[in-house]
Amino acid sequence: MGDSFDFDTERGQLCPMAMHVAFPYVDILRYGGALPGQEPGTAVFACPDVDTLNIFRIERTDPLDAPAGGGVSSI
Secondary structure (H helix, E strand, O other): OOOOEEEEEEEEHHHHHHHHHHHHHHHHHHHOOOOOOOOOEEEEOOOOOOOOOOOOEEOOOOOOOOOOOOOEEOO
């Protein structure tokens, strides 16, 4: 897969348009929710920029495996 970002410490490195779309999914996964039709602990979505074809996959990590604070490890 491509680049990965730690949401808690590197969110400023992601395009603001993509971050705007990612945030609801990050929030759902961060608080233990699940998305219908997606693998448990993951979300797949597309960039809203019509001139760019980027598909993102985010996944929730086990808080025991994550750096201090846990949460979503990559976008």
